[in-house]
Amino acid sequence: MKQIEVQIMGQSYLLGCPDGGEAQLREAVERVDAAMCKIRDAGKVKARDRIAVLASLNLAFDLAAQQAAALAAPAPVAAAPTTGGGDADARAAQLIQKLDQALAGDDHLL
Template sequence: MIQIDVTIMGQPYKLACKEGEEAALREAVAYLDGKMCAIRDAGKIKGNDRIAVMAALGIAAEFLSSKLPDGPLADMSLSEVRQKISSMHAVLDAALAPQENLF
Protein backbone atom coordinates (compact mmCIF):
# COMPACT_ATOMS: atom_id res chain seq x y z
CA MET A 1 0.00 0.00 0.00
CA ILE A 2 1.10 3.52 -0.73
CA GLN A 3 -0.22 6.83 0.57
CA ILE A 4 -1.05 9.80 -1.62
CA ASP A 5 -1.97 13.34 -0.71
CA VAL A 6 -5.06 14.77 -2.42
CA THR A 7 -7.28 17.80 -2.03
CA ILE A 8 -11.07 17.77 -2.18
CA MET A 9 -12.83 21.15 -2.01
CA GLY A 10 -9.68 22.71 -0.61
CA GLN A 11 -9.32 20.16 2.19
CA PRO A 12 -6.21 17.96 2.23
CA TYR A 13 -6.58 14.20 2.62
CA LYS A 14 -4.05 11.40 2.87
CA LEU A 15 -5.38 8.28 1.14
CA ALA A 16 -4.03 4.77 0.90
CA CYS A 17 -4.19 2.69 -2.26
CA LYS A 18 -2.53 -0.31 -3.82
CA GLU A 19 0.48 0.23 -6.02
CA GLY A 20 -0.61 0.69 -9.61
CA GLU A 21 -3.99 2.15 -8.60
CA GLU A 22 -2.76 5.67 -7.88
CA ALA A 23 -3.84 7.12 -11.25
CA ALA A 24 -7.36 5.69 -10.92
CA LEU A 25 -7.69 7.06 -7.39
CA ARG A 26 -6.47 10.49 -8.46
CA GLU A 27 -8.97 10.45 -11.33
CA ALA A 28 -11.78 9.55 -8.91
CA VAL A 29 -10.69 12.33 -6.54
CA ALA A 30 -10.65 14.87 -9.40
CA TYR A 31 -14.13 13.77 -10.48
CA LEU A 32 -15.53 13.99 -6.95
CA ASP A 33 -13.82 17.34 -6.35
CA GLY A 34 -15.38 18.69 -9.55
CA LYS A 35 -18.87 17.54 -8.54
CA MET A 36 -18.58 18.87 -5.01
CA CYS A 37 -17.15 22.23 -6.11
CA ALA A 38 -19.94 22.64 -8.68
CA ILE A 39 -22.57 22.02 -5.99
CA ARG A 40 -20.84 24.40 -3.58
CA ASP A 41 -20.43 27.08 -6.25
CA ALA A 42 -24.12 26.88 -7.18
CA GLY A 43 -24.70 28.29 -3.69
CA LYS A 44 -27.90 26.38 -2.97
CA ILE A 45 -26.41 23.89 -0.52
CA LYS A 46 -24.24 24.75 2.46
CA GLY A 47 -22.17 22.47 4.63
CA ASN A 48 -19.55 20.06 3.39
CA ASP A 49 -21.51 17.05 4.63
CA ARG A 50 -24.59 18.05 2.63
CA ILE A 51 -22.48 18.81 -0.43
CA ALA A 52 -20.81 15.40 -0.14
CA VAL A 53 -24.16 13.61 0.13
CA MET A 54 -25.59 15.47 -2.86
CA ALA A 55 -22.47 14.73 -4.92
CA ALA A 56 -22.66 11.06 -3.93
CA LEU A 57 -26.31 10.88 -4.96
CA GLY A 58 -25.53 12.52 -8.28
CA ILE A 59 -22.68 10.12 -8.96
CA ALA A 60 -24.88 7.17 -7.92
CA ALA A 61 -27.56 8.35 -10.34
CA GLU A 62 -25.01 8.56 -13.14
CA PHE A 63 -23.79 5.08 -12.32
CA LEU A 64 -27.27 3.59 -12.10
CA SER A 65 -28.42 5.20 -15.32
CA SER A 66 -25.47 3.61 -17.09
CA LYS A 67 -26.33 0.24 -15.52
CA LEU A 68 -30.14 0.21 -15.94
CA PRO A 69 -30.38 -2.55 -18.56
CA ASP A 70 -28.48 -5.06 -16.41
CA GLY A 71 -28.76 -3.64 -12.92
CA PRO A 72 -31.20 -3.99 -10.05
CA LEU A 73 -33.34 -1.16 -11.43
CA ALA A 74 -33.74 -2.72 -14.86
CA ASP A 75 -37.54 -2.66 -14.62
CA MET A 76 -37.59 1.08 -13.94
CA SER A 77 -37.38 3.85 -16.49
CA LEU A 78 -34.69 6.49 -16.19
CA SER A 79 -37.34 9.05 -15.19
CA GLU A 80 -38.51 6.73 -12.39
CA VAL A 81 -34.93 6.41 -11.13
CA ARG A 82 -34.56 10.21 -11.23
CA GLN A 83 -37.83 10.58 -9.31
CA LYS A 84 -36.57 8.19 -6.63
CA ILE A 85 -33.35 10.18 -6.36
CA SER A 86 -35.33 13.42 -6.05
CA SER A 87 -37.31 11.80 -3.24
CA MET A 88 -34.04 10.83 -1.54
CA HIS A 89 -32.85 14.44 -1.84
CA ALA A 90 -36.01 15.63 -0.09
CA VAL A 91 -35.60 13.08 2.71
CA LEU A 92 -31.94 14.05 3.16
CA ASP A 93 -32.77 17.75 3.20
CA ALA A 94 -35.40 17.17 5.88
CA ALA A 95 -33.04 15.00 7.94
CA LEU A 96 -30.09 17.36 7.70
CA ALA A 97 -31.99 20.66 8.13
CA PRO A 98 -31.90 20.58 11.96
CA GLN A 99 -28.12 20.18 11.83
CA GLU A 100 -27.65 23.46 9.97
CA ASN A 101 -28.01 25.30 13.25
CA LEU A 102 -25.01 23.44 14.62
CA PHE A 103 -22.59 25.00 12.14
Protein backbone atom coordinates (compact mmCIF):
# COMPACT_ATOMS: atom_id res chain seq x y z
CA MET A 1 0.00 0.00 0.00
CA LYS A 2 1.30 3.39 -1.02
CA GLN A 3 1.29 6.41 1.29
CA ILE A 4 0.53 9.90 0.04
CA GLU A 5 0.69 13.24 1.79
CA VAL A 6 -2.33 15.51 1.49
CA GLN A 7 -3.44 18.84 2.91
CA ILE A 8 -6.85 19.39 4.48
CA MET A 9 -7.58 22.87 5.79
CA GLY A 10 -3.86 23.62 5.80
CA GLN A 11 -2.90 20.58 7.87
CA SER A 12 -0.82 17.73 6.43
CA TYR A 13 -1.98 14.13 6.62
CA LEU A 14 -0.15 10.98 5.53
CA LEU A 15 -2.75 8.57 4.15
CA GLY A 16 -2.53 4.96 3.06
CA CYS A 17 -3.66 4.48 -0.51
CA PRO A 18 -4.32 1.20 -2.35
CA ASP A 19 -2.52 0.70 -5.66
CA GLY A 20 -4.37 2.48 -8.44
CA GLY A 21 -6.51 4.51 -6.02
CA GLU A 22 -4.47 7.70 -5.76
CA ALA A 23 -6.63 9.79 -8.11
CA GLN A 24 -9.81 8.73 -6.34
CA LEU A 25 -8.31 9.44 -2.91
CA ARG A 26 -7.05 12.86 -4.00
CA GLU A 27 -10.52 13.70 -5.35
CA ALA A 28 -12.05 12.68 -2.01
CA VAL A 29 -9.50 14.83 -0.16
CA GLU A 30 -10.40 17.80 -2.38
CA ARG A 31 -14.09 17.37 -1.57
CA VAL A 32 -13.44 17.13 2.17
CA ASP A 33 -11.06 20.10 2.11
CA ALA A 34 -13.55 22.23 0.15
CA ALA A 35 -16.42 21.29 2.49
CA MET A 36 -14.38 22.03 5.62
CA CYS A 37 -12.99 25.32 4.28
CA LYS A 38 -16.49 26.47 3.32
CA ILE A 39 -17.71 25.89 6.90
CA ARG A 40 -14.61 27.51 8.40
CA ASP A 41 -14.87 30.52 6.09
CA ALA A 42 -18.51 31.06 7.06
CA GLY A 43 -17.06 31.99 10.45
CA LYS A 44 -19.70 30.41 12.67
CA VAL A 45 -17.70 27.34 13.71
CA LYS A 46 -14.09 27.54 14.86
CA ALA A 47 -13.21 24.11 16.27
CA ARG A 48 -11.59 21.81 13.69
CA ASP A 49 -13.34 18.71 15.02
CA ARG A 50 -16.78 20.36 14.76
CA ILE A 51 -15.97 21.57 11.26
CA ALA A 52 -14.99 18.00 10.31
CA VAL A 53 -18.23 16.57 11.70
CA LEU A 54 -20.38 19.15 9.91
CA ALA A 55 -18.51 18.64 6.64
CA SER A 56 -18.92 14.86 6.97
CA LEU A 57 -22.64 15.22 7.57
CA ASN A 58 -23.02 17.58 4.60
CA LEU A 59 -21.13 15.19 2.30
CA ALA A 60 -23.12 12.18 3.54
CA PHE A 61 -26.39 14.07 3.02
CA ASP A 62 -25.38 15.02 -0.53
CA LEU A 63 -24.45 11.40 -1.30
CA ALA A 64 -27.77 10.11 0.05
CA ALA A 65 -29.65 12.68 -2.04
CA GLN A 66 -27.76 11.61 -5.17
CA GLN A 67 -28.49 7.93 -4.49
CA ALA A 68 -32.18 8.67 -3.90
CA ALA A 69 -32.35 10.63 -7.16
CA ALA A 70 -30.67 7.78 -9.04
CA LEU A 71 -33.19 5.29 -7.65
CA ALA A 72 -36.10 7.57 -8.51
CA ALA A 73 -34.99 8.17 -12.09
CA PRO A 74 -36.70 5.84 -14.55
CA ALA A 75 -34.36 3.44 -16.33
CA PRO A 76 -34.36 3.89 -20.08
CA VAL A 77 -36.21 1.06 -21.78
CA ALA A 78 -36.19 0.35 -25.50
CA ALA A 79 -39.59 0.82 -27.08
CA ALA A 80 -41.38 -2.47 -27.63
CA PRO A 81 -43.61 -2.96 -30.65
CA THR A 82 -47.24 -2.17 -29.90
CA THR A 83 -48.90 -4.54 -32.34
CA GLY A 84 -50.73 -7.61 -31.04
CA GLY A 85 -52.30 -8.45 -27.70
CA GLY A 86 -49.22 -9.98 -26.03
CA ASP A 87 -47.08 -6.89 -26.44
CA ALA A 88 -48.40 -5.20 -23.30
CA ASP A 89 -47.50 -8.28 -21.25
CA ALA A 90 -44.07 -8.47 -22.84
CA ARG A 91 -43.45 -4.79 -22.16
CA ALA A 92 -44.54 -5.18 -18.51
CA ALA A 93 -42.21 -8.18 -18.13
CA GLN A 94 -39.38 -6.15 -19.67
CA LEU A 95 -39.99 -3.25 -17.26
CA ILE A 96 -40.01 -5.61 -14.26
CA GLN A 97 -36.76 -7.18 -15.45
CA LYS A 98 -35.15 -3.74 -15.83
CA LEU A 99 -36.30 -2.76 -12.33
CA ASP A 100 -34.90 -5.98 -10.88
CA GLN A 101 -31.57 -5.31 -12.59
CA ALA A 102 -31.47 -1.73 -11.31
CA LEU A 103 -32.11 -2.85 -7.74
CA ALA A 104 -29.78 -5.87 -7.83
CA GLY A 105 -27.06 -5.65 -5.23
CA ASP A 106 -28.77 -2.96 -3.13
CA ASP A 107 -29.09 -4.04 0.48
CA HIS A 108 -31.48 -1.22 1.25
CA LEU A 109 -33.77 1.28 -0.34
CA LEU A 110 -33.52 5.02 0.28
